[in-house]
Amino acid sequence: MTQRAVIERAVAEQASWMEDLLVALVQAPTVLGAEEPGQALMERAFADCGLEPESIALDAAAIRADPHHSPFSWDVTSKRNVTATWRGTGGEGKSLVLNGHVDVVPPASESLWTSPPFTARRDGDWLYGRGAGDMKAGLVAMTGAVRALRAAGVQLAGDVTLQSVVEEECTGNGTLQCLLSGSGDGAHAAVLTEPHHDHFTLAQVGVLWFHVDVRGVPAHAARASSLGYNALDATQAVLRELRVLEAELNAQRGDHAWYADLEHPINLNPGVLSGGDWTSTVPAEATLSCRLALYPGQEPADLQRRVEAAVERADVGATVRYDGFRCEGSEVARDEPVVLALSDAYKMVHGGAAPELRATTATTDARHFVRRGIPAICFGPWAEDIHGIDERVSMTSMTQVATVLAHFVMDWCGGAQTTPALGAPAHRGGES
Ligand SMILES: [Zn+2]
Structure with missing residues (x-):
């Protein structure tokens, strides 16, 4: 089997694991102040990749001391980001952050929904629920990609850091706290798996x-x-x-x-x-x-x-x-190496079609990376009616995004296939 076929099969084998995780995440109503049940699920999901999850607690004083924080009047003492790093062997590969937010916006008006917003409902290829598209399917896709590569016995040269953050929808202080705590700081690139499915978002407003x-x-x-x-x-x-x-x-x-x-x-x-x-x-x-x-x-x-x-x-x-x-807003150059490498992986999965490179009229946590000189791209599953009624995400696109990310990680971080690791006792219990 070619490397490409091995990776595609490895991701396909994660399909039901990914769907189960997405359903559980959607059914955790992680609106502002209630993010913890979602973070507990992500902690377990990272551990289930054979990685050692780490908690990064929000530190109000540290956040407020940073000139790029957003002001907040609420208590953040019990909040945390959850991260996990797949350590590379230190060869030629570059490092990468895969970042997603677990918080969701309120349902706007529950009575207008076809089914309750925090009950995951599958109808054909769509999975409905508040936060399904923005952006729990993205969190699942990035985690599924890593789980697939590890199950296929891949070893990386560069590090991949997974980040599940809070407060993307109101301040961005969750991702800021990750970087202040050293998680992902100094990485060669970041991909935020926001629901931007047929394009890469390189510019955003503040x-x-x-x-x-x-x-x-x-x-x-x-x-x-x-x-x-x-x-x-x-x-x-x-x-x-x-x-x-x-x-x-x-x-x-x-x-x-x-x-x-x-x-x-x-x-x-x-x-x-x-x-x-x-x-x-x-x-x-x-x-x-x-x-x-x-x-x-x-x-x-x-x-x-x-x-x-x-x-x-x-x-x-x-x-x-x-x-x-x-x-503030942020911009990434179209010819950044990460844009080209992620495009190559995208083309491999989409029959040679290149993604459009776009600006969004929204903000995302990408700005925190860009400000620190880390080029950051948004790319993720196909979702409709985010922040609206009957928000939904395409399950096919979630698997496609995981496949694109898996190919990309192999290329960017210098992946080599060895023997299957996941489930093999010698590799269990996290990284050394
Ligand atoms: Zn989002």
């Missing part, structure tokens, strides 16, 4: 979360026209000014090569509006929570100033607070 607090004057609704000041009404004036800022930012897209051809790369999302406590009382307080993007090369502090100026223009006595994402 994201700013901000919360506009408005103080009203409560009064009986019967006299609202003469007494009181309605805080919820006031947020609408703020939103109008923020939409003007959004239009200005989009008008500048021509200055940013990766985004010049996109119609509307910078999106303002008013995500949460809250306020008031009684239908017949003029609300005393309201908060408008928004997400706004920024171009690579733009400083988050610069966008903060523009947001504050827009809120000021609304002239409703509002204040701006930051909690959550405050991060």
Whole structure:
């Protein structure tokens, strides 16, 4: 058998292991603050590859001391990332990080789902559930690739580090903590198995979360026209000014090569509006929570100033607070060796078709690697309706991604086939 055939068969043999892991992960509702059951599953999955899992606890003080952290108001003391490193023999191969996040966003509206969002439902090639695509199938594919290579008795020259992180959807501080703790720092490249299936994502925007607090004057609704000041009404004036800022930012897209051809790369999302406590009382307080993007090369502090100026223009006595994402965008050159090597592996699995190289209008943890000089690419399974209703992922594509990654790891990290390791007692119990 050729090496290619051996690897393809080894990955195919992981199909049911991978599906079982994905089902278990989807059924763990790992929204913000509830990530641990997912991390426990990933810890077991890494151990099940014959690797020794390591926990990297989030350290609030260490995160806040880094200039590239995102602010957060919640407690992170019980949170951890889970990592495992497959140590290479130290020859010619390069090192690699495979990174995925275990946290998911809330289901948006459970009643709109065809089946409960945290019950994994298989229908044909699709597996449904919140987080199935973004990005538990990616976590499974990267782990399945490593498990397959180890089962096939492969030895690598360079190290592969698996990282299952928390807080990608709100701050990115999970991956930041990995790097601060030394996991993956200094690697030659990183692949984040986000659901970008027929393309590699090389550029991404930055994201700013901000919360506009408005103080009203409560009064009986019967006299609202003469007494009181309605805080919820006031947020609408703020939103109008923020939409003007959004239009200005989009008008500048021509200055940013990766985004010049996109119609509307910078999106303002008013995500949460809250306020008031009684239908017949003029609300005393309201908060408008928004997400706004920024171009690579733009400083988050610069966008903060523009947001504050827009809120000021609304002239409703509002204040701006930051909690959550405050991060820059990032870009990787199209001719980076990792882009070419991963493309070669992709072509091998996709009948010679090359992946498109794209920019995304979202952010990912890739920026933390890129900032440290580690080129980072997003590539992963085919998913639909992520952050929406009836999120789903293609099981065929999950196996294809695992196959691409397995070929890529062989090439990038200098893999050689020896004797089957997985299940052989001499190789059990982790790395030495
Ligand atoms: Zn994601």
